Amino acid sequence: MPPARQDEDTSPRRADAERNISTIMATALELFSTNAGVSMADVARSAGLGRVTVYAHFPSRAALLQALVRHSMAQAEQSMDAELTDGDAPADRMLARVIGATWRVLDRYRKLRVHALSELGSEWLSEQHDPVFQRVEKLIARGREQGVFRRDQPIGWMVTVVFSLIHTAGDEVEAGRLSSGEAPGLLRSTLGSALSPPA
């Protein structure tokens, strides 16, 4: 996790501080993504640092969570854009690739979502989701014009269905009812049918 800093850094930090911030975020991401009921003390101990040091860099628990969400979102965007390079392939093929990419990112970070949802509010989380949301929205809009996606539903609902099922697949994997390998295939076939024009 080398590029841990997210915003503009007004104060030039020392190298060890920089390093610790990275460690904190990496450890916290690990903890928050898998376990539930994680405290700041847990994060500090797991990172091998003092609890106070953590507060020196992240003034509150909420601030840390926000940084984590922003980081994972940025990673998701990046991962999606890497898949969206060739401009105008058929949208359904494109979506299949995007599903694979999004799945990989979301397969980590699973539980981070619920933490953020309950502690930061759904509105804030929606705002953060917006960029990646819009990418899929545009993709579906293009697929509609190409005739490969259905036109009888609000586009917002269709986007929601995409992400909802991806999240669900993650939950299923975590519950042991699904293997991480077969998830993308199921997602592709289910979403393919769900988004195609009805007969």
Add this chain to the structure above:
Amino acid sequence: MPPARQDEDTSPRRADAERNISTIMATALELFSTNAGVSMADVARSAGLGRVTVYAHFPSRAALLQALVRHSMAQAEQSMDAELTDGDAPADRMLARVIGATWRVLDRYRKLRVHALSELGSEWLSEQHDPVFQRVEKLIARGREQGVFRRDQPIGWMVTVVFSLIHTAGDEVEAGRLSSGEAPGLLRSTLGSALSPPA
């Protein structure tokens, strides 16, 4: 909420106790279903009772939550069975009706799910979900034999998709991005496509 008691009552309770139990469950159901971060004190105050009185009937917070989940599950089963009376209509038509029934029940109780999930564990919740889960599973199995449902996916995944999307629609309504009236229609069309045999 007159039939509040769920199990066998070994000890004959007094009438006011009976009444208070009903009040507690109704109030708690209301609170847990809409708000987040509800404490026992909140429940008691909202029910107009002393906090100690609540503990007199439900020995722990977990016990109260369990009773609530069981109650809502029983309601869901009942609501589904009312829709499954006529034995062998085509399964896809049948599913459409079941969606409507399940939707109505789930439209209340929305947030209760997350509370139960985080505080009672996903395994326990799965056990409670099992009866209603199996009803849909059987319905899908019959639909497969009738040729109206797809056969290229594990049946467990298909059932999961059904409930996942219903839950998602509930979240969308709560977020104000969807009206409670149009949800069933969207669910029916989306699930219809998702479960039908692929082209």
Add this chain to the structure above:
DNA sequence: CCTAAACCGTACAGGTGTGTACGAGTTATT
């Protein structure tokens, strides 16, 4: 009407978490 059941408020014990204060030690950087 009388008893036992059920209620009330208050208080206590124990736990967990967040955020801050302080003084002293360590390390990077110039």
Add this chain to the structure above:
DNA sequence: AATAACTCGTACACACCTGTACGGTTTAGG
């Protein structure tokens, strides 16, 4: 080498929640 940045541990203040104990009061029901 000297300074400023950083880190450490400990401790404190505060808040919140759960569960229990106690003594007094109301109320249902035979």
